[in-house]
Amino acid sequence: MNSVFTTGEKQDIAAILNSKDERAAFQRKLLSDYPDQAILAIKLNVPGPIKNNSALLKLFDRGFTRLVTELQCHFTTVELVAKWQKSTGNEAFLIVNGDPTMVKKWAVDFEDHDRIGRLFDVDVFGNGNPIAISRSDFNFPARRCFICGRPAKVCARSRRHSVTTLQTFIQQQFDKEFSTNNEVNDANAK
Numbered sequence: 001m002n003s004v005f006t007t008g009e010k011q012d013i014a015a016i017l018n019s020k021d022e023r024a025a026f027q028r029k030l031l032s033d034y035p036d037q038a039i040l041a042i043k044l045n046v047p048g049p050i051k052n053n054s055a056l057l058k059l060f061d062r063g064f065t066r067l068v069t070e071l072q073c074h075f076t077t078v079e080l081v082a083k084w085q086k087s088t089g090n091e092a093f094l095i096v097n098g099d100p101t102m103v104k105k106w107a108v109d110f111e112d113h114d115r116i117g118r119l120f121d122v123d124v125f126g127n128g129n130p131i132a133i134s135r136s137d138f139n140f141p142a143r144r145c146f147i148c149g150r151p152a153k154v155c156a157r158s159r160r161h162s163v164t165t166l167q168t169f170i171q172q173q174f175d176k177e178f179s180t181n182n183e184v185n186d187a188n189a190k
Contacts, residue, residue, distance in 0.1 A: 004053070004055040004056060004059070004167070004170060004174050005050045005167050007050075007053045008050035008052055008053035009052075009087045010049035011049050011051050011087060011088050012049070015087070016051075016088055019086060019089070023043075026082070026093065027039060027041055027123075028130055030081060030093060030095065031125055031130060032128075035127075037077075037096060038096040038097075038099070038100040038103040038104075038125070038126045039093065039096075039100075039124070039125040040093065040094040040095075040096060040107065041091065041093055041122075041123040042064060042091065042094070042120060042121070043090065043091045043092075043121050044056060044059065044063075044090060044121070045119055045120070045121050046089060046119075046170070047163045047166040047167060048166070048167055051089040052086065052087055052089050052090060055174060056089075056090065057085060057090055059119065059170075059174055060090040062116065062177060062178075063114065063116045063120050064092055066116075067107075067117070067120070067122065068080075070109075070110060071096060074098070075096050075097060075103070076097050077095070077096065077097035077098075078096050078097075079094060080092065081093045081094060081095055099126075100124055100125065100126025100127060101133060101137070101138070103124050103126070104133040104137075104138070105138065107122035108135055108138075111143065115173070115176070115177065116173055116177055118146060119170060119173060146166060146169045146170075147160075147161045147165060147169060148161070
């Protein structure tokens with residue numbers, strides 16, 4: 001199969017930081033515009049300089065669709081406010097009519113238990129607070145590393161695993177998700 005990381009525009013730290021600033025400003029605007037809603041900021045965790053291409057968009061869209069479907073089973077309003085397809089990565093923003101702490105619990109469940117949810121970062125904001133609700137607020141364990149199971153932040157900060165190792169894991173998840181058998185099974189499930 002084709003590699004997920006063979007195409008795409010390489011991003012430098014300045015572009016990534018600029019995108020982070022744009023995301024933070026947009027989140028603040030959403031908190032102001034929707035003070036009584038939970039705000040979700042959704043993106044993929046993509047190691048290395050390639051942050052977006054057709055394969056990563058396909059992966060993002062598949063996981064995003066499953067997350068929205070799950071949220072719609074539990075909350076009356078789940079509305080897409082924006083979806084960005086930038087060279088620095090795919091992102092989406094939702095408003096959900098529900099208690100932000102309950103929304104966060106469902107987001108954690110997606111990140112921990114969906115077969116590609118581990119590749120996603122779903123930040124939940126609410127009650128006008130510009131700081132995302134943390135897993136530690138619920139005594140949930142920290143996110144685990146894809147490779148070794150240690151706390152992901154510890155591995156990321158120490159650069160314990162090479163970009164190639166992390167990309168290989170993502171490639172394997174992509175291949176499992178979009179194998180012919182999974183595509184047929186997903187079509188039959190609808």
